[in-house]
Amino acid sequence: MPARASAQDGTHPRPQLQREEWTDLCGTWQLAFDDDRGGIGGGWADLTDLGDRAVFDRDVTVPFPPESEASGVADPGPHPVFWYRRSLRLADVAGADAVRERGHRVVLRFAAVDYAARVWLDGTLLGEHEGGQTPFSFDVTALLAAGDADAEHVLVVRAEDDPRDVTQPRGKQDWLDEPHSIWYSRTSGIWQPVWCEVVPPVAVEHLAWTPDVAGSAVHLGLTLREPPAEPVTVAVRLEFDGQLLAEHRVRVAEQRTRTTVAVPALENGQARQDMTWSPETPRLVDAVVRVLAGDGDGEVLDEVGSYLGLRTAAVGGRAFLLNGLPYYVRSVLGQGYWPTSHLAAPDAGALRREVELIKELGFNAVRVHQKVEDPRFLYWCDRLGVLVWGETANAFAFTPEAVRRLTTEWLDVVHRDVSHPCIVTWVPMNESWGVHDVATDPAQQAYTVALAALTRAVDPSRPVVSNDGWEHTDSDVWTVHDYADTGAVLAERYGSAELLTALEEFWPAGRRVLLPGAVDREQPLMLTEFGGVRFTPVPPHEVPEERTWGYSTATDAEDFARRLEDLLSAVHASPVLAGFCYTQLTDTMQEANGLLDEWREPKLPVERLREIVTGRRER
Template sequence: MSTLDGTVAAPDLPLASRQDGEYPRPQLLRGEWADLDGTWSFRNTGDDPAWRNGFPDAREITVPFPPESAASGIDEPGFHAVVWYARTIGREELTAAGLGADRDRLLLHFGAVDHRARVWIDGQFIGEHEGGHTPFVLDVTEALGSAPDSDTPDGGHLLVVRAEDDPHDVTQPRGKQDWHEYPHAIWYRRTTGIWQTVWLEAVPSRSVAALRWTNVDHATVRLTVRLRGERRTDERVRVEAWWEEQGERIARVETSVPATADEVDVTVPVTRQTNGQAADELTWSPETPRLVDATVTLLQDGVTPVDAVASYFGVRTVGLDGGAFLLNGRAYDVRSVLNQGYWPESHLAAPSRAALRREVELIKELGFTAARNHQKIEDPRFLYWADRLGLLVWGEAPGAYAFSPLAVQRLVREWMDAVERDASHPSIVTWVPANESWGVQQIATDPAQQAYARALADVTRALDATRPVVSNDGWEHPDSDIVTVHDYEGDGSRLAATYADDAARTALLGGRGPADRRILVGGAVDRGQPVMLTEFGGVDYQPGAQREDGWGYTSAVDGDDWIARITALYDGVRASSFLAGSCWTQLTDTLQETNGLLNADRTPKVPIERIRRAVTGA
């Protein structure tokens, strides 16, 4: 691969904006990695410390599918407080990871392990992590040897993982995972243990550890580069960016790394954007999901490359003004769908990497411009396809159900990690750290719970000042950049009346709303923020045989009735003079909830064109 000025740009690196969706960390790519998914040994009975050296009478499990799921091969949906995994790592994996003289540090990555993980190699404790929805990485160089041809045992090195996930502990951020043995109401079966990709990567002794892209304005992007390993002399970071689609160079800049820091900010001017008449040619949106490719190179002694990674970013801005949501400076009607990200055969883990792309494609085919990933920190590869194909995303925290110091600490820590992991994705346009007062059930009257919700919103703004934050999606907002409402009214004309005009807006925000909940609490006032209806619909329709345990908020008798109900509710939303966006409940049937636009297997309940017309009105 060459840059537009003819210089070589890390020829072994993939093109980040055109990757195939396999790489587990889509905005920081290296050319080689070893996928450790597949068959592992598994124990889910007992808890013996000696098992760090392996365990007898093991069964086989397919990682990364949770043991509760059929896809795992275990298919035992009951309680699993502690589970154990084991597999060997041999020369083949070390070679695939790229381990060698130039890359002599070996990193073991876990995409997500629910809820607390402890890791051993050949009986040696390597590290641990708490937080069931966020990634962690361990340096295992000393445990696995320094090169593929080192003294690797003939049987390989034994990797053992213990995952602890107390099904009754409601201080854990758990989202829609049920604390009962069987799914009830709106909660689903659990996802215990490893549920995202496990992989190996070799890096130099001084390397790029993380990247953070931030849209400063329509013509400036800031890159924060974090480094790991022992510092070297006269370090510099070079960033080269180009628009592959047009063969156009965007920027090439170099910056010195501060002598006392392992982090450096690089300002990347997108000078072509200063021509206002041409600015729309490059900006990212659902209609034009243009991505800018980049290579980031770490230089020693100011000239010698020691590490290089591929990445991408999108040039776009998000804002709020006059009750409108702004994308790239213009009012944008957010037409979203509630996406549980749950599959019947694999639970919160996608059944395949291709399924993540198909999910994004289906959402767009149905006529939506956005998805609210509900109570789940989604696999980064879903976000890659949202970036690549053009889908706005609301990033949301999986809630805990208790209000206690431990629950606060756990959710804040995990949410901060999630924001840091995902903030570079142009598709994410809003953060939602809390939903429907989950974990803060007394927020309407309890100052401590109000303070917690405000603090969650404020810490999110502190981590990322470029996106709006919803403090408590649905109702009881102590402080929110967007006021969001959940309303499952089944009559389209009544829905239209509730959201008709400014008088209706004033009545809604000044009193009690749907579900007899106040919309603003804790001294919050109407500041003219955008108002969005972020859950509505939920119409049950079950083609063919009716399930007795299936339900929705209202029900349709057949496909024509179902489409008529969807159309009437959307007509009510479209008639509003002030709603800045909406979110339909929901994308797919999920266990006992049969109110999806698609069946649980992702097939449409009626021809997809009919659903799209109802959703878009066109």
């Protein structure tokens, strides 16, 4: 039986679908730049002599982007195409004996490659993938298991990430050669783990857990890697705090199945509060899913470990509701960017530490900005208790191609992360990026409405924000970005309940918050970007001006504390705000408006920051 997934160490690339053995393929790979895009015509995919370094003329440490210092390359480019190469032997793959002895399959998995990837093994094209933030995989059994287990095979990856193509979902990655304004150095190519996994012929590929607390049940969407040749039985076991919570069996004849697991313990409404998940009590339910031959009395064909959280996320009566009760959201904007490794985390431990810092500072939520974060980060949010607003990187253009790309990738994002209890809101669009004329263009308005509706169609269990910050068309939360530099201005704007009846005419950032036609269903109002106070603890003359972006400037530590308290006190006192998101957690490249510097060192004592963030009281 797999170890308890809720108690894992945070290194597995897929925290909610684990088998006991997997093989990490990160480390040293060979790299080639292909600036004139001649590699395909030049036959680079067929260059399988690893000793010939004429083309693959440098090494790179995967999974760090070649632009970063951690990769060992540190070449900011811009380079539109990257080629990677490494050896792969069946003998080095954990569980390889089962491939020949029991007909198991070897699956090659990529967590994320920015932006479009093609993959070859021994010169044979395995396939391709588009979308820089979502996972993909290939069955490599036929090639890898051919011949001796010690035979060396050659894996080649071509990654295309054109910095000039603004129809790609780019987020905060700069389209110019050098970082400028609020945009950062690029993260191209392989930037999340690559690994191999041996799976049985009939194998679980995806699990989608949806808690139904009121219905005393958990709904499960299960996907097998392939349709079973004969019907099988899927057995689900749920445990909470080491005790059996539920068992369920279902006959499965198709590749995809939806089933409902009854959880009788939830019928006791008074006892539910001892089982539900929240930031204050991040309780997780362990799950084991087995695929059994035939009617379930035969062989165990596959077994995976997973986890879930019993919680609900909704809105109502101008409040955000967690587990049916009003919950005040204290969030921080996180860029998920590190100075030596860019959008890739420097290691798995850094992801845990990021979550710990968020909690230590007094926040109960994080908005990872213009980035789909590593699933291992989401695991620590699940386990330690931090709400997450699931956002994606946006494109900068509005064209049919940009719409196709973002919509496709967004659906893959929701599919990947739908089971994480920490994610309580979906945010497919930010500040009208990629829909800059949404206030006047009916096509762009239709796009934001459709994207929000599509998100609800595939996951009706969470609120959706159609366009975070302003120019809302169909959002479940009215969100505002307002970088007023004094608490007095914030108090004037958000200090009266009358604001809620005047949102259609509210223009705090020069943009209308609600577009005509947006329907007020008594959505909660949140200030989801504000603050941004610039402060560099070293003397300002030692920091180049172009690396000290901020919306206002503090002169010293006391002034920084005073400004923070001034802004946050006004927000805490607002009778209309259901929550906030402070900008931002850390300094990031030229942005010097973090509560922590880029190395995650606090600019004030953590205890002082926590007092300011919480208003000296836990809400």
